[in-house]
Amino acid sequence: MKAVKTAWFCNSCGAESPKWSGRCPACGEWNTMVEEKIRPEKKSRTLGPSSCSRISSPVPVSEIASDEEPRIKMPSSELNRVLGGGLVPGSIILIGGEPGIGKSTLVLQNILSIKSRTILYVSGEESAKQIKMRADRIGRPSENVFIVCDTSLQNIEEHISNIQPGLVIIDSIQTIASDDLESVAGSVSQVRECASRLLKYAKESSVPIMLIGHITKDGNLAGPKVLEHIVDAVLHFEGDGQHIYRLLRAI
Incomplete structure (x- = not known):
C-alpha cells in the first residue's frame, strides 16, 4: 500500500511547501499554511475541439489579427x-x-x-x-x-x-x-x-x-x-x- 503523501499549501496565495511554516515563503503571510493529502495526478483529456494534442506555434505580433472580438451581450x-x-x-x-x-x-x-x-x-x-x-x-x-x-x-x-x-x-x-x-x-x-x-x-x-x-x-x-x-x-x-x-x- 502506497504511503499517503501530504503537502502544505498557503491559503492566501496557494504556494506549496513540503513542510509547515509559520510564514508563507512565497507571499509572506502568517499562519496561512494548511496541510492536505495529495497524490499524483492522472492524465486527463482536454475538452472541446482541441482534444487532440497540438502544440501552438509562435506568431509575429504583426501577423496577429487585431479585429475586436464581439462580446456576448x-x-x-x-x-x-x-x-x-x-x-x-x-x-x-x-x-x-x-x-x-x-x-x-x-x-x-x-x-x-x-x-x-x-x-x-x-x-x-x-x-x-x-x-x-x-x-x-x-x-x-x-x-x-x-x-x-x-x-x-x-x-x-x-x-x-x-x-x-x-x-x-x-x-x-x-x-x-x-x-x-x-x-x-x-x-x-x-x-x-x-x-x-x-x-x-x-x-x-x-x-x-x-x-x-x-x-x-x-x-x-x-x-x-x-x-x-x-x-x-x-x-x-x-x-x-x-x-x-x-x-x-x-x-
Whole structure:
C-alpha cells in the first residue's frame, strides 16, 4: 500500500511547501499554511475541439489579427456595463457575495433570457427542483438552458463534452472537486485545480465560464487568493442590511 503523501499549501496565495511554516515563503503571510493529502495526478483529456494534442506555434505580433472580438451581450444592461460591454468569449468570470444575496438568481434570470446559445448550469449546492422553482418565479421559460447537479470535475467535463455549450455556469466553485486529488472540496488544491482546468477549457474553446463563489465574514472571497489570480475578472454582489438595494461592482 502506497504511503499517503501530504503537502502544505498557503491559503492566501496557494504556494506549496513540503513542510509547515509559520510564514508563507512565497507571499509572506502568517499562519496561512494548511496541510492536505495529495497524490499524483492522472492524465486527463482536454475538452472541446482541441482534444487532440497540438502544440501552438509562435506568431509575429504583426501577423496577429487585431479585429475586436464581439462580446456576448447579457440581457441585463447593468451587468453588461460592469463587464465592460458584455462577456468576452473565452473569459472566466468570478461572481462573489454573501450567501442569500442573490448571486444565483442574478445569473439565472440573465441566462434564461439568452436564446442564441446553449447554456450549461452546473449546481453543486441546490437540487434541480430548487432551481426550477426559482426559474418559475422569474417567469422566463427556456429550452436551451440545461441544469445538472454534480460536484465531480470529471463528470462536469463529461457533461460539457456531450452538450458543447456556448456558456457554462458553475455554482459554486467551492463545491467542485477533482477525483485526482484526495483533499476535500473547497480546499486550496481543489479550488486551484478545478479553476485551472476550467480556465484551460475556456481559453481553448472560446467558451466563457461564470463561477459563483461565497465570501467570508471579513468580506473576502472564500478559498485561496490564487482563485482571484486565475480568473479574468472578479465581481462582488453586495447590499445593505435589509437587502433593499444591491450593488454589483468589479474589483
